Amino acid sequence: MRDFEVVTVSGEEETKIQYEYMKKAREIVAKKEAELGRNLTYCVHTFGCQMNARDSEKLVGILEQVGYVEGEDEHSDFVIYNTCTVRENANNKVYGRLGYLSNYKKKNPVMKIALCGCMMQENVVVEKIKKSYRCVDLIFGTHNIYKFAELLCRTLESDSMIIDIWKDTDKIVEDLPIKRKFSFKSGVNIMFGCNNFCSYCIVPYVRGRERSREPKDIIREIEGLVADGVCEIMLLGQNVNSYGKNLENPISFAELLCAVNEIEGLKRIRFMTSHPKDLSDDLIAAIRDCDKVCHHMHLPLQSGSSRVLQVMNRHYDKEHYLKLVDKLRAEIPDIAITTDIIVGFPGETEEDFEETMDVVSRVRYDSAFTFIYSKRTGTPAASMEEQIPEDVVKERFDRLLKLVQEISSDKAMQLEGRIMPVLVEEMNEQDASLVTGRLDNNSVVHFPGTQDLIGTICQVKLKECKGFYYLGEIVES
Numbered sequence: 013m014r015d016f017e018v019v020t021v022s023g024e025e026e027t028k029i030q031y032e033y034m035k036k037a038r039e040i041v042a043k044k045e046a047e048l049g050r051n052l053t054y055c056v057h058t059f060g061c062q063m064n065a066r067d068s069e070k071l072v073g074i075l076e077q078v079g080y081v082e083g084e085d086e087h088s089d090f091v092i093y094n095t096c097t098v099r100e101n102a103n104n105k106v107y108g109r110l111g112y113l114s115n116y117k118k119k120n121p122v123m124k125i126a127l128c129g130c131m132m133q134e135n136v137v138v139e140k141i142k143k144s145y146r147c148v149d150l151i152f153g154t155h156n157i158y159k160f161a162e163l164l165c166r167t168l169e170s171d172s173m174i175i176d177i178w179k180d181t182d183k184i185v186e187d188l189p190i191k192r193k194f195s196f197k198s199g200v201n202i203m204f205g206c207n208n209f210c211s212y213c214i215v216p217y218v219r220g221r222e223r224s225r226e227p228k229d230i231i232r233e234i235e236g237l238v239a240d241g242v243c244e245i246m247l248l249g250q251n252v253n254s255y256g257k258n259l260e261n262p263i264s265f266a267e268l269l270c271a272v273n274e275i276e277g278l279k280r281i282r283f284m285t286s287h288p289k290d291l292s293d294d295l296i297a298a299i300r301d302c303d304k305v306c307h308h309m310h311l312p313l314q315s316g317s318s319r320v321l322q323v324m325n326r327h328y329d330k331e332h333y334l335k336l337v338d339k340l341r342a343e344i345p346d347i348a349i350t351t352d353i354i355v356g357f358p359g360e361t362e363e364d365f366e367e368t369m370d371v372v373s374r375v376r377y378d379s380a381f382t383f384i385y386s387k388r389t390g391t392p393a394a395s396m397e398e399q400i401p402e403d404v405v406k407e408r409f410d411r412l413l414k415l416v417q418e419i420s421s422d423k424a425m426q427l428e429g430r431i432m433p434v435l436v437e438e439m440n441e442q443d444a445s446l447v448t449g450r451l452d453n454n455s456v457v458h459f460p461g462t463q464d465l466i467g468t469i470c471q472v473k474l475k476e477c478k479g480f481y482y483l484g485e486i487v488e489s
């Protein structure tokens with residue numbers, strides 16, 4: 013693994029260099045296609061979070077730029093896994109796929125297999141792949157994804173495994189090709205990395221230190237997206253609330269939100285993830301005052317016990333978190349609040365868990381992602397004593413899930429009968445006469461409609477609440 017990537021060329025120059033490599037890769041691909049008499053196909057498989065999903069759109073953008081076309085599945089000429097390592101089972105899934113692909117590759121000598129993403133930032137993983145999965149042609153990490161065209165060229169011209177992993181970088185390269193998954197909505201990275209070092213989390217070790225994009229580059233990207241038909245954007249960062257701190261001319265996330273809100277043609281602004289320790293009054297005011305910002309806040313709690321929160325290194329306690337929720341609701345009464353909760357953190361007692369249940373009962377979340385603690389090698393929590401027995405964790409997890417679901421379906425009922433704006437996202441998978449969309453608070457609605465409604469915001473009457481989604485009818489498109 014290479015140390016910190018010392019900046020030798022500027023971001024702009026790097027963009028030019030990478031387009032040169034794309035030209036070179038296109039020539040190699042065209043020559044191969046002429047030999048085979050067919051297109052070369054690709055398959056990008058994404059694991060994990062929305063940050064990874066956005067990175068995969070960059071990989072697809074470059075692959076299509078150099079001439080690859082999308083294959084049906086992993087039986088393609090270039091297969092890349094964009095990996096996640098937040099939980100142990102994510103790693104095992106990748107090893108399972110590699111086992112299958114190494115046999116398939118024997119039948120397709122043109123095939124190239126690549127791995128990138130957070131899992132590749134772990135030395136033990138790279139050593140395991142070098143030893144046990146010789147079928148892999150390219151391994152790179154989270155810090156040099158912008159060099160994909162260059163690495164692709166080297167891979168296409170080589171038969172040996174290429175490994176290029178960096179410990180960290182402070183470079184941000186703009187304007188590389190991106191192929192969006194959705195025509196009407198898009199994720200937009202505003203920052204990379206995390207400085208919080210929550211004791212259970214591997215992200216700071218695999219995504220590096222926080223670095224924010226220049227606001228002018230973010231605004232320019234969003235203006236381009238809107239001109240290209242996008243009406244909803246999701247501002248992405250591990251902790252968007254600390255956006256802008258490392259900029260030469262620092263601005264706050266609240267200021268960025270207000271600037272993005274001015275963009276003509278944009279309809280909806282979402283963002284994730286917010287860390288409670290950096291949730292400021294300015295940000296709450298910006299959510300209240302910016303008409304395009306969705307009234308939905310994802311505010312991870314992780315635990316309701318102040319003692320556990322301290323061991324987790326979360327920098328807030330139970331009272332502080334509850335005060336934030338009160339402030340949010342005082343300023344934005346219809347705000348939907350969702351969260352992340354970990355059950356079974358080392359040393360968690362029944363009393364600690366009851367504190368979590370107490371916060372859930374008092375906050376009454378619209379929904380919650382509940383996780384069983386997953387030991388991540390290299391994090392402080394992994395070497396903590398008192399790992400909780402599985403049966404105890406499971407029993408607590410079931411109790412929590414029951415409470416969360418009772419509350420969120422009860423809350424969902426409150427909107428039944430209301431007419432609300434819905435962004436139509438797709439045709440319903442089960443029933444072709446229905447379309448599926450999302451409310452401002454991110455809840456799902458199915459209602460009768462046609463393909464041409466996709467990407468538009470319709471007024472929909474929420475006729476029936478089905479617990480976690482609604483059945484509706486269009487009032488006005």
Ligand code: SF4
Nearest residue numbers: 206208209210213215
């Ligand atoms: S804020 Fe904490 S949990 Fe979130 S990515 Fe950073 S270290 Fe991980």
